[in-house]
Amino acid sequence: MATVPPKIKVLFSGNERLQKLKEAFHGKYGQEPLFFACAPGRVNLIGEHIDYCGYAVLPMAIEQNIVAAVSVSDSKTIQLANTEPKYKDFSVSVDGLSIDRENPQWHYYFLCGVRGIQEHLSLSSLAGMCCMVDGTIPASSGLSSSSALVCCAGLVTMEACQKALSKVTLAETCAKCERYIGTEGGGMDQSISFLAEEGTAKLIEFNPLRATDVRLPDGAVFVIANCCVEMNKAASSHFNTRVVECRIATKMLAKARGLDWSRLLKLGDLQKELQVSLEQMLELVEELLHPEPYSREEICKTLGISTEQLCEDILSANTQHATDFKLYQRARHVYSEAARVLQFKAVINMHFNFSSCTLLVKNLEQLRLLKAGAVGSRLTGAGWGGCTVSMVPGERIDSFLQTVREHYYAPDARRSALEKQSLFVTRPGGGAAIFIEE
Secondary structure, X not given: XXXXXXXXXXXXXXXXXXXXXXXXXXXXXXXXXXXXXXXXXXXXXXXXXXXXXXXXXXXXXEEEEXXXXXXXXXXXEEEXXXXXXXXXXXXXXXXXXXXXXXXXXXHHHHHHHHHHHHXXXXXXXXXXXXXXXXXXXXXXXXXXXXXXXXXXXXXXXXXXXXXXXOHHHHHHHHHHHHHHHOOOOXXXXXXXXXXXXXXXXXXXXXXXXXXXXXXXOOOEEEEEEEOOXXXXXXXXXXXXXXXXXXXXXXXXXXXXXXXXXHHOOOHHHHHHHXXXXXXHHHHHHHHHOXXXXXXXXXXXXXXXXXXXXXXXXXXXXXXXXXXXXXXXXHHHHHHHHHHHHHHHHHHHHHOOOHHHHHHHOOOOOOHHHHHOOOOEEEEEOOOOXXXXXXXXXXXXXXXXXXXXXXXXXXXXXXXXXXXXXXEEEEOOOOOOEEEEEO
């Protein structure tokens, strides 16, 4: 795998989408783009809500992506436009890249990527840019459209400033800079966006960041069915509440085991400190945490801290209002899900056929999708928009799509109108890249 994002020469006459984006760019700015940057969305095959706890996840990039056409100037201004009319134009001085956490609009995600690369490279000033963005990832669908936009912007900034950063550095930088808008993610989305390779899923591990190929069954394709309920996770505290609950659970368990809890932030770090198995960590959770939500008072009393210390040192900016915390449920999920990721990888590495995958999904609630022809189906992104991802043998695709249309999209006029961009087939796609017209 190349260490830096590839630069690919493309014949635009054979690529309708890039040609249309080029024309839209010229219509908006009256000039030709210098280059195009692309970052894919992703679907997580297994490993939900554990990356920010330090555990490995198993996503794949999808063929749907974010592409930006870019020109560079000495204007000292960044001008942003989007081919989707509902996303309004935006312009900002390169010397005033402020990001409004209280108003997480599309252009602020783009500025996260710009600012992150600027700070990583210690650039005193940025080149002026004109950018036209085009996306094929359904918004708020659990397919990482926002992180793909951040990654695309980071790649744009690197190329515009004529710098070269490795894929790993770009992934780590973009993961950190998404926190400018308030999301305390773990880095899965950005890692697969840069480290993906066409035709394979990836086991993504952290500290240090690394990606290992995971071969999927021959002939497998994936069907994404978006629920069409949109929710911007940065616009609420729900996502960060889960992060904070895992953080507090780490500290409560560490305290109960006589460790220096103040320096431990992640459930994965706690396991390493205790040097025990995931199964033993689950036993500790059952022994030391109770299923009822924990109040602020109980947490502070157990840790021997004040409410002010809890707010300043442990809670995030948008979870200051939280009063009850589900510590048992979060810790139990993290340790059991981390084990499932490793089990899935072990099975998929031993058996390259569909029958082995069927064994992994017998207990999933997506029974209708299984009956329709999927060998595996699960929810992803549920709670902040969301979709189902189903692994389907190629010969069953048409009948499977028809069943999903009839049972989910057709009965609802709103969903039916959104079907074209909400129900689609994808295969493991490649990672972020720069495109230059041949």
